[in-house]
Amino acid sequence: MNVSSLMNYKERPLCDGKESIMKQSKESPFCESTDKTHMHEKSGLNNDSTQKSDYRHAFSQPGDDLYWQWLCSCPILTRNEILALIQYFGSPRGVYEAPLLAMAPFQKLRQKWVRSLISYKESCSLEKSADLLHQKGLKFCYQDDRHFPQKLRELVDCPHGLFYKGNLPDPDVLSVAVIGARRCSHYGAKMAAYLGAQLARYKVQVISGMAAGIDGMAQRACIEEGGRSFAVLGSGADICYPPENSRLYRSLPDRGGVISEFGPATPPLPGHFPIRNRLICGLADAVIVVEARKKSGSLITVDLALDQGKDVYAVPGRFGDELSYGCNHLIEQGAGILTSVEQFVEEVCQRNGLTYTPAENENRYMDSNDDHACSRHSRAPSSLTQVEQLIFEKLELDAKGIDQLLEETGLTMTQLTEGILNLQVRNAVQEVSRNRYARSSITLS
Template identity: 40%
Template sequence: MVDEEFCVYWLNNIRGIGNVKISELIAIFGSACGVYNAGEQELKDAMFGSTVRFSHSDYDNLIECRNAEWVRREYESLAAKQISFTYPGRADYPMRLGMIYDAPHILYYKGHLPDNAPSVAIIGARACSAYGRQIAEMFGRELARAGVQVVSGLATGIDTFGQRASAEAGGRTFAVLGSGVDVCYPQSNIGLYADTMIRGGILSEYPPGTKPSPGNFPVRNRIISALSDVVVVVEARRRSGTLITVDAALEQNKDIMAVPGRVGDVLSEGCNYLLKQGAHVVTQTRDILGILGINIINKKEKNNIVLASEEEKVYGSICLIPKSIDIIIEETHLTPLRVCEILLNLELKDMIEQVSHNYYVRKMCDNGD
């Protein structure tokens, strides 16, 4: 009369009953269906005899939900919202996810689920620098070209830049949300949200419609790390959510890679700390591919652009840290008129980028250097 799929959905939508309690119930009754079809006395005995502390309201909620019309209604409305879900035991449930001890009992998704191809999490600070942005974009782009899946959290900053670059390069990218899969947070990322849905998938363990609440994010971080083989930290402060993901990844026995930064840069403190703790140093995409065991033929394109000496001077003065036009003028001893002209030329040649008004950075060349 009821199928396992509905029972899983039902079991995961009872107020007060979370991942741990669900695990316990499934352990006792064998499956979600078993829980659904269990008699009241049977349930009572099982719940209050268990080592997990079930409360009386848990029991009441469970009984009430069993007969509730809304569960059925919402279950049936999933298809209209183009939301699917998977659960442990199904063939499409990501294998990597099943290997962690607190794997979610349900994983909603829009788009596709990640497959067993190599995948990498690109994570980092929300308020990142232009340097972090360039590196995240480089990794995203080049990993996409190497056929590596990119997993992240759709947060602003590093997450966004890595995922967007991957999506734009035609790669598969997956976002694990701390809200329902139909809630785009932050809203400003709606474009990337839509792209990700087409190119890869939006995943979440929270029921559709769940608002992003601060407590959800650290919890979903374990899914980000679980879904990836390697976690790459591009930029992180010493105390940050990024390091929570890293902790989860360490528990799951994943490889951690960190991009080194300058000593004293607050945005690199987290990375440098990880390196000190033994994380792998990553300075180019090939480092990541190496850990993944992927060998790509190194077809390094020769940089054929030849710069005039004054251009070389200006280009040489620009680095990965945003530098203002005043400083460039001071360092090159050229006239403002000339510097402006050269900057425009370099910008048109795609060699530098204006990150904020009158602030310039070098554009990262592909393949590492």
Template identity: 35%
Template sequence: MSKQELHSWLRLTSVPGIGPERQRQLLAAFGLPEQVFAAKRSALAEIIGNKLADQLLAHDAEVFIARAQAWIAEPGNHILTLADQAFPQSLLQTADPPCLIYAKGNIALLNRPAIALVGSRNATAQGNGNAEAFARALSQAGLTVISGLALGIDAAAHRGALGGSGSTVAVIGTGADRIYPASNADLARQIAESGVVISEFALGTPAAAYNFPRRNRLISGLSRGVLVVEAAVGSGSLITARMALEQGRDVFAIPGSIHSPLAKGCHQLIKQGAKLVESAQDVLEELRWDSSAPRLAGPATTQELPDETSRLLSLIGFDPVDPDTLSERAGLTADSLFAMLTVLELEGHVERLPGGRLQRIQ
């Protein structure tokens, strides 16, 4: 794409009040952006109305365009438009593709088979572990893992996927020159080096609540299916799942404890027809992916526990339990119970939940 052609795409996508839907209407009516700007005002007004036609023709986008052109001059940075062969073809099959995407990293990943993996920002240790393990296995099987670079499940999915051949795509809800949350800045750099970070939002766009549902439709649109690991009822992950269904994608969910608020969203999806999965192999089989792909690895082996501590672990079970109930089950004094729980926490076998309850992880 020539510099002048990119200039026209950037100008079209920078006009306030003219979002992706109206941009596509103009392109459908007139062709490429250069032809949009060459059209008569009266013809433009027939498509977008008088006010927006005037705004389109009067808008000064030079500062916006200069910033974007300086950004793509940096190594690894790209701007892809609907006219580019490298534009994600899966997004062209959706009802609301962006006209322009900012990308940092390996853009070839955007047209490879992918699976989205999403979930709670406030995930449990078990949820994060599941996300990382599933993502690693799916990436090792050759699928690219898509997620949203949020805290919790998203970050765990990206970390797991970076270890496999499929790598990962982070779809963000800010400009591509900003990272939110800031605590994931190092992870974002790793993704830009081995995967790709993308955004449809203009450079400099800050984090805003209304950006993330738009981001979510890209996460699902880029993928063959969406796997929800942990999600409360009302979670943004359920929005992604709903969008996936609207786009004709598969939806998968990992079940959890009936007592966990973070399992209720997954259980709701399963009741509504999402596929219950217990391993990465379940996902691969549903997608009819290579059946020789590796199965989800089990938990890492740890130092053998003393018999009494091992017995306590079996008594904890996988549902949350309070220390008093556990002490009664095990017939242990508070001091003995505390000592054994400390060992189990250090070994990564249990985690403490809000309210002082405990839950087995492995």
């Protein structure tokens, strides 16, 4: 899916949260100038890379890295408020060294972020900010830093800086965002795990938000397969959210990284997630949507990806399924249909001028009856009884109920329930909903 093929797609009312990314304070004396910077489509500005580079360099001086780190660490401050301060004081160092009396024009706004900045200036020195970052095991880079991702520099709303644990994505390696529903189906969970593992085999970097559901499952499968994955958070990079993904959070710095434009200790507020979504697709060369409802944050991310000129692919879903609506609608509007990871990787490499390298074992087209294609841990455990083997063979990607299993296996109720219980003890089968069972996934154990 590209921008030109989806001119009508963006007319649909699925992106109410997107405007929060560009939201400006109407009381700010700098609102007009920052609006022109961000809302380039309205102003008609030519936002080529040279112009954006000159704009950044105007506010950067040698040795500014610590000052940028200090300013970006200030609680509550948004990207646009930082921009207003830089425009007024000339540089982050100018903001840091400005006496409190110089803040008078901002104090007239009577806004919470102004009070927060004044308190921060009084209580947090440059050295204290740097020590705090070190204690939390975080790194920082700002726009002119050689480590700052070039893909993000090309964004109109490029973040002023990034806090991260581990590493940043390798710009010379294909990066793909895998996104989808938090409350996904068992089928969606299997597909996310399959894609994460297969992309790892093709040496593709997986970008996502470490959210519950599709995001975390794809990332976990990727690193378990030996790949590299990067999580972009809607909180500070020192905060694990959601808490149930703590194991994944601890694993990512060694197998990729955890990234955020929000300063340390920033809580995961609802308004932060639409903002971070632009960085997920910004770091990626293409976006894959696994499952999405009609009104979904994943579809907001798709809009942002299209604005950035990124290709979008969708995993086809079942007709009438609420979780499949978003993907099927995207396909209807011209999104790429993901049926083969090999074909997908080859296409995206070609479009982005990257070298395509086949996986060690040639990938196959996905087939609903090919359980191995969806999870490398879907094989039957050793030493199963005949009854247990029969039950395991009848279970597929999607969950089956007791009545269906009784009909397909020909077992008695006692045989079936005892066999399922034994398979559950061995972590081969799980109950995904009341009296509905499916093979266990590596991401659900």
